[in-house]
Amino acid sequence: MSVPLVHTLIVNxxxxxxxxxxxxxxxxxxxxxxxxxxxxxxxDNIAETLRQGWRLPLSV
Known part of the structure; x- marks a missing residue:
């Protein structure tokens, strides 16, 4: 049985x-x-830095 996709939204x-x-x-x-x-x-340059180094799927 597949598990549903869950999104966490972080507003900064x-x-x-x-x-x-x-x-x-x-x-x-x-x-x-x-x-x-x-x-x-x-x-954009900060956003790209944030995408690097995280194990979890991250969108900025």
Missing amino acids: YNAWPDTLACLRALEQLRYPNHRVLVLDNVP
Whole structure:
């Protein structure tokens, strides 16, 4: 039986330390079909940096 896809939406506004802590916590999840979406108006170069180094599927 397949498990449903679950998305976690993180909205950031000038609180990157909190957002990074949240991402670190989400890395501990063992749910097999989980995606994370981070919403912020960061420049593309910062967004690309955020995509690197995370084990979980992350969209910025």
